Amino acid sequence: MTDPTIGTLRVNGATLHYEVRGQGPLLLLIPGGAGGAASFDGIADDMAAEYTVATYDPRGMSRSTLDDPEAEQSVAEHADDAFRILERLSPDEPARVFGSSSGAIAALHLLTAHPERVQRLIAHEPPVVEVLPDASEHRGLIARVQATFHTEGLMPAMAVFAAGLKKAGDTTEPKAETKLPPQAAARVERTMANLPYFVGRIVPSFMSYAPAIHQLEALSDRLVLACGQDSRGELPYRPAAFLxxxxxxxxxxFPGGHTGLTTHPAEFGERLRRVFRA
Known part of the structure; x- marks a missing residue:
């Protein structure tokens, strides 16, 4: 694995940690969930053979620190962070962008707010549940997750959240996790440390976000909506399919499910390259 060039960027209310590998046109990878730049360790080196690959820890995650640790989070501000990175690393050319999960939500806002900066966006399972006909049901889920988090703590809240993401009618226990590649296993500790912030700040803000569909209609030629081939029927799959x-x-x-990037990195990276070339 190649050591990336590390940078920091001051943005409104935070200092971002970002990493750059390779050369060529810029490809910005926006992580989702409780992951940071390291989420892309499994694909970044391979992608760097073709692109200048940039990724980062979203504000409040891992090495990207908030000036006020209690600050409320917004999709617009996270999208503006991505814009600032594009402005620093590719000021003269629009970039290719990939976002996963909550990172895909920030990427959708980036596309509508700064379309001139995005050549093509692949948004993988953005859980923008507000676009769905049964959005009110999912607002109830978000409220239950928050109530459980504040009264019972992190792991009970995660259990409520995980149950709400499953396929409708699926009452089975979660399947045994796919054995993670060594790099991914080593990231687990950092990801666990990010979980309280993710559940308490990111989930309620991002999953109540409603994208500007009329703007996406006008930009649909540069937007690719993507899902995991094993995710059919699960909640994060449905908004992408609907859009x-x-x-x-x-x-x-794409290979795998919602976290296919982690469980199937080689196949996922190859698919990503093919879709960007199409």
Missing amino acids: AEHLGTELRH
Whole structure:
């Protein structure tokens, strides 16, 4: 694995940690969930053979520190952070962007707020549940997760959250986790440390975000909506499928499920390259 060039960037209310590898046109990778730049360790080196690959820890995660640790979080501000990174690393050319999960939500806002900076966006399972016909049900889930987090703590809240993401009618216990690659296993400790912030600040803010669908309609030629091939029926799959149908674009399927980037890195990276070339 190649050591990346490390940088820091002052933004409104935070200092971002970012990493750059390779050379060529810029590819910005926006992590989701409780992950940071390290989420992309499994694919960044391979992608760097073709692109200047940049990724970062979102504000409040891992090495990207908040000036006020109690500050409320917003999709617009996280998207502006991505914009600032693009301005620093590719000031003269629009970039390719990939975002996963909550990172894909920030990426959708980036596309609508700064379309001139994005050549193509692949948004993998953005849980923008507000676009769904049963959005009110999912608002109830978010409220239950927050109530459980504040009264019972992190792990009970995560259990409520995980149950709400499962396929409708699926009452089975979670399957045994796919054995993670060594790099991914080593990241678990940092990811666990980010979970309280993710559950308490990111989940309620990001999952109540409603994208500007009329703007996405106008930009649909540079937006690719993607899902895990094993995610069909799960909650994070549904908004991407709904938006692809609404926009009249092809829904692309990637290896694995919601976390296919981690469980199937080689296949995921190859699929990512193919979709960006298409």
